[in-house]
Amino acid sequence: MKKVVVTGCPRAKLAAVDELASFGVATVHEAAGRTGYLGPAIRPVYLGARTGGTAVTVVCWPGDNLMIHAAVEQCQTGDILVVTTTSANMDGSFGELLATSLQQRGVRGLVTTGGVRDVAELNAMSFPVFCAGVSAQGTVKATPGAVNIPVSIGGTRICPGDAIVADDDGVTVVARTEVAATLAAARARCDKENATRAALSNGQLGLDIYGLREILAAQGVEYVDFGSYQEPP
């Protein structure tokens, strides 16, 4: 890995990112062709937050948060810090003081494959954090890494400036150049889901709405009455 801080990265437009975030993670993930989700291991540290912003990426050494400090300087209003480590590590590399610094710069949240601490304080500050766990174990500032290089979390690539959407379903990313297309798809999906919801509320079934009876039949699924169903004893 190159030891580098990349500066002056272009960002997705905040107005578009804000509208994306309003749709929530599941809808944006679907609208993006089922790409971008960072996986079930990244969870909100407290439920109820929803945020969106543009990625500033960080690669740290395990047990070390030197590069998070370097990244803070690269952050601007609307950014979300996205932290990963060169190997799995749960140490609390992020806490209330770093959140204070980020919030002062207009940063909207943290996504990390590692741990955080000062959870009660982060909650009180309403600073949204999405992480793999909580640990009070402190870190050092000794070993270099990188800021604003492409990183991969949960099989998904995140480049600096990409749009991040995060809520109780986790975190999803939309490539900077795909934001407009994804936004259009999200709007369309939302309209369609509104119609489906109305139909389901009226008692229609997904089996009919989605044409699944044909699939069940084609796949050889049989309907058998309880009285005549015989499972292997």
Add this chain to the structure above:
Amino acid sequence: MKKVVVTGCPRAKLAAVDELASFGVATVHEAAGRTGYLGPAIRPVYLGARTGGTAVTVVCWPGDNLMIHAAVEQCQTGDILVVTTTSANMDGSFGELLATSLQQRGVRGLVTTGGVRDVAELNAMSFPVFCAGVSAQGTVKATPGAVNIPVSIGGTRICPGDAIVADDDGVTVVARTEVAATLAAARARCDKENATRAALSNGQLGLDIYGLREILAAQGVEYVDFGSYQEPP
């Protein structure tokens, strides 16, 4: 696995299930002779819910929710959907739209060994969900499975129509034919626990209430003063 939807399954009586649910998971599990618990991996997606109902069981292929849609049609008032997959899979095979459909039919909750999404919306709907995790990753509707066949979760067998009780302690099941006996045992246990609670509140010790001093002595447990206790250096 037979590709089958079993229809017309008999259910445990809802009045009895409702009373069972009022005792909570831990008491019902005890009353059933310490059987039926689905294990610590199935957790409420948000704390504070308590529900009970009759099982409609589903077996899905990983990454596929076709059979959940087939199961919805088999659900009636008082049911709880119990979903498992042929191999471990955390995809979000269940979300707000399916919950809308189930709630419209009087279904009281979901139990799944997989993942769910739209967590914030499920919470807003007060639809109780007990699951192994949260994932925004969507599923397809391509591969068959089964509805209302016996399934096993956490070493416990669940048949269609069995009573399900779920709260912050997780999920437990009572076989349809055992509901009446378990209910009687739960009532008795509850009475006994009330008496024990009162005694403990008054300062009595479990050591005396449960006759444990004899066991400690029989097992060779010694009481040693801190000053004279010598551990291996």
Add this chain to the structure above:
Amino acid sequence: MKKVVVTGCPRAKLAAVDELASFGVATVHEAAGRTGYLGPAIRPVYLGARTGGTAVTVVCWPGDNLMIHAAVEQCQTGDILVVTTTSANMDGSFGELLATSLQQRGVRGLVTTGGVRDVAELNAMSFPVFCAGVSAQGTVKATPGAVNIPVSIGGTRICPGDAIVADDDGVTVVARTEVAATLAAARARCDKENATRAALSNGQLGLDIYGLREILAAQGVEYVDFGSYQEPP
């Protein structure tokens, strides 16, 4: 393991423990030279609690809570029960009745490497519990263990009478003889953090406050503009 209940253990002074607890887990762990943290696997069963007290330690057999009952008798006002098992086990060896008994004796909480049950009731009682999981599975009272011997959790040793501090960041322990020194260090660290927080709130950077620019340069970290950064294709 010796089958023993050690009685009459000296405790850290409660006034000092109370002040320690007011600083929270992360600060106390730092003040103790980054020792004492029990690791990220021990979590509060519900968020928002903060407690402190003096350790009464218990070693149980898996699936057995006999020694928890023996330990209750050794507890006094200000204690926190610290439970571990001879091998990993998530059974619900602790619930509402034991919490009632402990609360009656002035005990301030439970720390366990195992599981608890009656979560809703524990929450209603405001009895703080820090554990590895939740399970309704009951335990027996058949096999001996020990009370008030030194135990190790997450690589950290806990002796009877040690100070325990627990909050949303997990649990940390301070050796009884180190409480005064750790308290002094916590006060100093808190003062320093207040100053740092004020500086960060005013827009100063950790890079400057902690002198990290020199470290980045010494480690060969380069600053490169986005336009000229070339990653391997």
Add this chain to the structure above:
Amino acid sequence: MKKVVVTGCPRAKLAAVDELASFGVATVHEAAGRTGYLGPAIRPVYLGARTGGTAVTVVCWPGDNLMIHAAVEQCQTGDILVVTTTSANMDGSFGELLATSLQQRGVRGLVTTGGVRDVAELNAMSFPVFCAGVSAQGTVKATPGAVNIPVSIGGTRICPGDAIVADDDGVTVVARTEVAATLAAARARCDKENATRAALSNGQLGLDIYGLREILAAQGVEYVDFGSYQEPP
């Protein structure tokens, strides 16, 4: 759970079980309609073994092997011991002495959701063991369980007398009453696989043998040359 030792259980016929075992786990699992596999968590303690037999089932308390001893007496030539616990537990409840006792009775192996010890000795004895892990931690003989009741492992039900097949792929079970049908299906599958293997060895493709080109086309999979493929930047 009833505290019971069920005696005199009928078994699948050994000749049929032996032929089943000769096909191996993957083929038998397929021949049984993709049922019966105990999942990827149960692994051979040393690679290279292949065994088959009839199940004698055991339910133990965690940290306790009392019921394994009770089960030994129920074992006869051709049996395989299948052990599970009421909650997850890795203690070494089985070792060389129990293997000696079982081998003396003609038992062909052990399947357990728990741990084993004396691994080197078990290997030297050529006693096949399929388990979730290895632990030297000893167990007690204090708490009751059951022998020869139906158990569930990895979502699969095992009844006493069922056919067990185990090899480097893990363990699969065939219900006693399904052994003949599964054997016929395994023979047929094996013939088919021999033909397929020959075709593949000659350079034919699964795409053609299984008719997958149509599926790919129907699902909208496009073939694009590397030069013209544009991924999101």
Add this chain to the structure above:
Amino acid sequence: MKKVVVTGCPRAKLAAVDELASFGVATVHEAAGRTGYLGPAIRPVYLGARTGGTAVTVVCWPGDNLMIHAAVEQCQTGDILVVTTTSANMDGSFGELLATSLQQRGVRGLVTTGGVRDVAELNAMSFPVFCAGVSAQGTVKATPGAVNIPVSIGGTRICPGDAIVADDDGVTVVARTEVAATLAAARARCDKENATRAALSNGQLGLDIYGLREILAAQGVEYVDFGSYQEPP
């Protein structure tokens, strides 16, 4: 994800890949600037294999191996198949028949984030497999994915045609355009390690060879005799 099979991908030169592979995973990972390692979760299914080749990448749906069949056709002599799924899944999507087909085409091994089966047969064929686990559970061929698009495993990106090196230490990847530079660095590192090995064999210490005594001193590490060392009681 685009449903696509990318054809005609350029590959790293096999002669260079072969020499890279001769250095082994750890050396290549170091030579590549400590990049490319796929992480400790991908393990050889049997110890002792060492292989290298050029990547053909596959993205499958969980429980589905349709795209593996599509990928076989894209494979040529010297390739290694690299399989991932859209969400974690351990099903045995690869076995002896697919290995037969690949071996016929000169493919040198499989890397997968999922499971394999027919382990004994794969071993007998000497077909190297690096995977996350073993499972006999079969897969379907119903849902599309992609072949030869960039994928990420363990935070590392793999593009079609990249060099793959795999041995008992796991799997590492070198970008196609970096193979020559990495090869040069590997040769240099190997020479240096030979010298270091000779020095260590003669009794020299890493402390002196790497100049670590200065670091220890600068970091405040003290040398204390056992007799005078006092740990917190």
Add this chain to the structure above:
Amino acid sequence: MKKVVVTGCPRAKLAAVDELASFGVATVHEAAGRTGYLGPAIRPVYLGARTGGTAVTVVCWPGDNLMIHAAVEQCQTGDILVVTTTSANMDGSFGELLATSLQQRGVRGLVTTGGVRDVAELNAMSFPVFCAGVSAQGTVKATPGAVNIPVSIGGTRICPGDAIVADDDGVTVVARTEVAATLAAARARCDKENATRAALSNGQLGLDIYGLREILAAQGVEYVDFGSYQEPP
């Protein structure tokens, strides 16, 4: 944690340690009153090794092996290096070069809660390694820790100079001052096990040898014939 290298630590006598090792891990763990086992997460990197020696302990920062180098100098003939980290970390902090250095000094093996690399070379060198995993990821030499302070692994405390025994069952430790007593107990246990093995080989049952029929009866375990056993439907 104090940043310290403790020198001149006394060791358990090698002759006694050698005899202990000859009994193997399970027997020594039993002889020590079922204490000392480091748990099932520490496994031999290749099966078949058996070693014993005296502990030199190391605490490293995650991703850093500086203190392993410091520890090498403290090692002498008969020692075993015991490494842990301040938080869970699987990086390959130990490989062939360190093993060369240790082997040159007469060190008999490595025990680590972290990862190792160069597995094929370690195997070729016949240097026994017991670890939590394998990873090619390299480490830095930047952050201090400690050598020869007491550490805890799997709930068990290890002090410098303690006896370590390791084989395919994992690793167990005997406190330096307990070696003689444990050795005597191991001899006695071995004699007893020889007698038991002979009895079991002759067809006697553990039920009779250990007097378990009385326990089963006292615990209410009933013997029921298959024909009359009725499980809940």
